[in-house]
Amino acid sequence: MRHLSAGLCSLILALFPAQDTTEEGHPRVRPVAGQVVVWRASSDKIEDLKEAAAVPPSDRLGSRAGTPARLLIEPDLFVTLRGIKATATEGLAVARSGKKIVLKIYRGSVLVENVETELELETAHGRISGRGISVLVDVTKDAMRVVAIDGRLTFLNELGRVELSGGETSTASAGKAPSAPRPTVPEREAGWVKDLDAPANIITNGGFEQGTSAWRTYVYWNGKSVLNSDPQVARGGKKSARVDLPGVQFGPKTGGSSATLDQQQANVLSPGVKYFLRFWVRSQNLRVGDKDASVRVLVGSGLAQTYQGTFTGDAPPCEGEWRCGRFFFTAEHADLRLTFSVAVDADAPVDGTFWIDDVFLAPVPR
Numbered sequence: 461m462r463h464l465s466a467g468l469c470s471l472i473l474a475l476f477p478a479q480d481t482t483e484e485g486h487p488r489v490r491p492v493a494g495q496v497v498v499w500r501a502s503s504d505k506i507e508d509l510k511e512a513a514a515v516p517p518s519d520r521l522g523s524r525a526g527t528p529a530r531l532l533i534e535p536d537l538f539v540t541l542r543g544i545k546a547t548a549t550e551g552l553a554v555a556r557s558g559k560k561i562v563l564k565i566y567r568g569s570v571l572v573e574n575v576e577t578e579l580e581l582e583t584a585h586g587r588i589s590g591r592g593i594s595v596l597v598d599v600t601k602d603a604m605r606v607v608a609i610d611g612r613l614t615f616l617n618e619l620g621r622v623e624l625s626g627g628e629t630s631t632a633s634a635g636k637a638p639s640a641p642r643p644t645v646p647e648r649e650a651g652w653v654k655d656l657d658a659p660a661n662i663i664t665n666g667g668f669e670q671g672t673s674a675w676r677t678y679v680y681w682n683g684k685s686v687l688n689s690d691p692q693v694a695r696g697g698k699k700s701a702r703v704d705l706p707g708v709q710f711g712p713k714t715g716g717s718s719a720t721l722d723q724q725q726a727n728v729l730s731p732g733v734k735y736f737l738r739f740w741v742r743s744q745n746l747r748v749g750d751k752d753a754s755v756r757v758l759v760g761s762g763l764a765q766t767y768q769g770t771f772t773g774d775a776p777p778c779e780g781e782w783r784c785g786r787f788f789f790t791a792e793h794a795d796l797r798l799t800f801s802v803a804v805d806a807d808a809p810v811d812g813t814f815w816i817d818d819v820f821l822a823p824v825p826r
């Protein structure tokens with residue numbers, strides 16, 4: 461800590477009050493993509509972070525030369541960094557506070573995605589908090605800009621507070637309250653993050669820019685495929701997959717299948733390894749009988765007749781807006797079958813439309 465100025469030091473101490481200095485209890489940080497580095501307070505040296513390690517709040521994470529890099533704060537919080545150098549007076553600090561993970565950045569950009577863990581992110585200009593969110597934060601000496609990519613979060617400082625939903629942005633400059641939320645295009649704002657995703661993605665044509673190539677449907681209704689490429693609606697790029705369900709009753713009339721959108725690949729998973737699945741979904745008037753319905757994602761192995769399930773998850777409500785589904789699962793089979801359908805618990809017919817775009821699946825490094 462001897463390199464820190466007194467002002468900064470007190471700021472950090474206020475954020476991370478004295479706590480035990482053993483490795484136990486400190487968040488474990490796992491490098492995922494790019495070159496993650498850590499400045500160790502104990503040695504005053506910068507090291508490459510090559511495998512999962514406990515990171516005490518006094519250390520600083522960053523990337524080599526500030527190039528984009530991604531890390532996972534276990535169990536489920538991804539942080540993608542840009543322009544963040546690991547030094548005594550900069551970088552990303554990580555602390556655990558009860559069940560919450562608290563991040564502090566001084567300068568640069570981060571995109572943070574979390575599933576269940578509650579997140580708090582602090583800068584000199586304000587603080588955000590939320591769960592099940594994706595958020596981009598740009599910090600300079602004079603201001604902090606927040607872009608909610610997905611989910612709902614709170615952005616506050618001593619002078620005010622706003623609630624942001626996916627697709628909204630707000631800025632807090634020195635000595636000012638967070639500005640009123642304004643609409644933005646999250647996909648464009650977070651474009652630089654996509655470059656890190658693409659090489660790791662197991663899914664073929666996950667953005668549906670090649671139409672429905674590499675995907676199929678098992679559901680035909682009145683002789684028509686329920687699956688089509690939609691060139692009018694997209695979360696990323698210019699197209700998405702569109703599934704139309706005009707009163708479809710899954711069962712004998714659909715050949716016993718409810719797999720409305722399906723991709724299968726042989727020998728692409730390692731059994732026992734944990735995977736991260738992310739996709740974007742939007743629905744319109746999607747109902748089962750007289751109730752609102754959710755889009756359901758299933759991971760399994762084998763063809764329809766021999767389907768062996770590994771994982772089932774329901775996407776967040778997404779009526780009229782793009783929302784992000786994020787899930788972890790542990791592979792049980794080498795073959796992948798990824799299916800999107802609708803959560804149907806009774807024999808009621810399914811009505812409405814849903815769209816899927818930007819499907820991403822990659823192993824979490826061991």
Ligand SMILES: [Ca+2]
Nearest residue numbers: 667696697699
């Ligand atoms: Ca697309």
